[in-house]
Amino acid sequence: MMTAREVAIVGAAESTEIGTVPTLSSIGLATDAARRALADCGLTPSDVDGVAAAGLQPYIATQIAHQLGIEATWIDATMLGGCSNLLHVRHAVAAITSGRCEVVLITHGESGRSRIGGPLFRHAPDSWPGQFELPYGTAGPMTLLTLGTLRFLHDRGLDSSALAQVVVTQRQWAARNPRALRQTPITVEEVLAADLVAYPYTRPMCCPVTDGGGALVLTSADRARRLPRPPVYLCGTGEATGSPMSSQMPDLTSSDAFRRAGAAAFAEAGMGPHDIRHAMLYDAVAVLPLMGLEDLGFVPRGESAAFVAQGHTAIGGRLPVNTNGGGINYTHTGMYGMYAIQESVRQLRGEAAAQVAGLTNSLTHTIGGMFQGAATVIMSTDAG
Amino acid sequence: MTSTTSARPLPRATPESAHFWEGAKRGELLLQRCRQCASAYFPPQPFCPRCLNDDVEVVRASGQGRLYSYVISHLAVPGFTPPVILAVVELDEGPRLLTNIVGVAPEPERLPLDLELEVTFEVFDNVALPMFRPRSR
Numbered sequence: 068m069m070t071a072r073e074v075a076i077v078g079a080a081e082s083t084e085i086g087t088v089p090t091l092s093s094i095g096l097a098t099d100a101a102r103r104a105l106a107d108c109g110l111t112p113s114d115v116d117g118v119a120a121a122g123l124q125p126y127i128a129t130q131i132a133h134q135l136g137i138e139a140t141w142i143d144a145t146m147l148g149g150c151s152n153l154l155h156v157r158h159a160v161a162a163i164t165s166g167r168c169e170v171v172l173i174t175h176g177e178s179g180r181s182r183i184g185g186p187l188f189r190h191a192p193d194s195w196p197g198q199f200e201l202p203y204g205t206a207g208p209m210t211l212l213t214l215g216t217l218r219f220l221h222d223r224g225l226d227s228s229a230l231a232q233v234v235v236t237q238r239q240w241a242a243r244n245p246r247a248l249r250q251t252p253i254t255v256e257e258v259l260a261a262d263l264v265a266y267p268y269t270r271p272m273c274c275p276v277t278d279g280g281g282a283l284v285l286t287s288a289d290r291a292r293r294l295p296r297p298p299v300y301l302c303g304t305g306e307a308t309g310s311p312m313s314s315q316m317p318d319l320t321s322s323d324a325f326r327r328a329g330a331a332a333f334a335e336a337g338m339g340p341h342d343i344r345h346a347m348l349y350d351a352v353a354v355l356p357l358m359g360l361e362d363l364g365f366v367p368r369g370e371s372a373a374f375v376a377q378g379h380t381a382i383g384g385r386l387p388v389n390t391n392g393g394g395i396n397y398t399h400t401g402m403y404g405m406y407a408i409q410e411s412v413r414q415l416r417g418e419a420a421a422q423v424a425g426l427t428n429s430l431t432h433t434i435g436g437m438f439q440g441a442a443t444v445i446m447s448t449d450a451g
Numbered sequence: 452m453t454s455t456t457s458a459r460p461l462p463r464a465t466p467e468s469a470h471f472w473e474g475a476k477r478g479e480l481l482l483q484r485c486r487q488c489a490s491a492y493f494p495p496q497p498f499c500p501r502c503l504n505d506d507v508e509v510v511r512a513s514g515q516g517r518l519y520s521y522v523i524s525h526l527a528v529p530g531f532t533p534p535v536i537l538a539v540v541e542l543d544e545g546p547r548l549l550t551n552i553v554g555v556a557p558e559p560e561r562l563p564l565d566l567e568l569e570v571t572f573e574v575f576d577n578v579a580l581p582m583f584r585p586r587s588r
Binding site for chain 1: 459460461462463464465468472494519520521522523524525526528530531534535537539547548549550551559564575578580582
């Protein structure tokens with residue numbers, strides 16, 4: 068069954084600069100990207116009636132709308148970390164399809180490196196993480212997204228070189244991308260010999276922390292066809308809650324949130340993993356693309372590392388993955404989902420730095436927090 | 452032995468978790484168990500996460516478990532002297548928790564998965580944190 072592709076991404080842009088941007092605050096990065104995304108599709112703030120944004124303070128969507136002169140009558144401030152913007156996409160599809168709004172602007176801006184204009188994220192000492200994680204020296208993603216990795220490797224008969232191979236393969240993509248932060252080709256041996264961040268993770272297996280922004284404009288497929296850029300049709304989306312702390316996942320080697328979000332997106336799209344020709348699998352740390360490959364059903368459980376080692380996700384492979392270099396090489400402001408979907412849009416428009424020839428569809432899969440949730444979006448150049 | 456400086460971020464109990472932290476002060480690792488479905492659970496909450504029943508009891512765990520997974524963190528965190536072993540321990544009763552492994556060098560060769568562990572408590576500013584060490588023979 069192929070469902071109607073009633074909504075499309077018609078405008079997309081990242082902030083002018085990503086990486087280290089000391090001249091803009093978090094919201095400044097978001098509004099920079101928003102203006103570029105509107106210019107990209109030839110729409111103005113008066114065309115926009117829906118806004119979505121996620122951040123560490125709850126009223127970001129309001130300020131974005133105010134600064135851009137948007138009189139919004141549809142708001143989504145859903146905040147679930149790095150998958151927030153994909154949740155916004157899913158919610159916007161529902162809103163546009165049901166007539167609640169016509170044009171939605173989804174923004175992201177995060178001064179993750181320069182830390183300008185936003186509160187720092189801290190768990191309260193009486194929250195669950197404050198009681199049961201922080202007292203043991205946890206330090207965010209590098210200690211919490213990584214917690215189950217040794218078990219993942221152990222159960223599958225692998226060692227750290229499986230993580231290193233993910234870096235090596237994605238660095239080959241990054242080497243073709245002038246905007247990527249880490250472009251220099253690297254070997255498995257070099258990755259393994261690099262400084263330890265949190266054993267078994269070395270520095271290249273972990274994302275940098277950067278500044279950046281991004282924005283998307285969505286509208287109905289009918290209206291999309293009257294706009295200048297090739298529409299990227301939204302075929303299927305999924306979202307799922309995970310565990311409030313990664314230590315409480317039912318299985319630390321497989322995300323139930325990944326599985327449910329992915330399955331929902333495939334079901335709605337009327338597609339299966341074998342139909343997908345390009346995937347962006349959120350990668351703050353190197354195990355995540357391996358879990359994404361398994362949990363979304365691209366490969367059976369236990370076969371992700373071999374799939375990567377055999378070159379299937381690499382340049383020329385049958386499922387190019389993380390073709391911007393991924394979060395570990397391209398950029399990672401803290402909530403990476405916007406950059407992942409931007410690369411899917413670029414690939415489907417045929418304008419990516421490391422362009423894959425002849426693509427007609429792409430999947431972006433993102434994680435929220437420390438496995439607290441997930442969102443998946445499947446896109447196509449085909450109106451269906 | 453991990454650092455004992457009070458710069459370590461310490462928990463503050465809620466009404467739902469007060470029994471857990473009071474028990475820790477007495478050197479007891481406390482779980483809760485549903486009287487209806489008999490499942491033991493953690494973190495603390497006043498109803499069973501499986502059947503939503505509030506007929507639950509506080510039970511003392513054996514304190515025995517095994518090393519499910521871990522990282523050895525080299526990151527600078529106030530109150531800690533790296534490297535620090537951050538582990539997920541699976542208790543014999545079933546629930547898992549995040550903790551530190553102490554009493555063993557932070558070296559992968561000394562920390563095979565499924566290593567048998569037992570609880571120990573370290574006190575920081577009047578808060579006792581459950582930690583785990585290799586089981587004594």
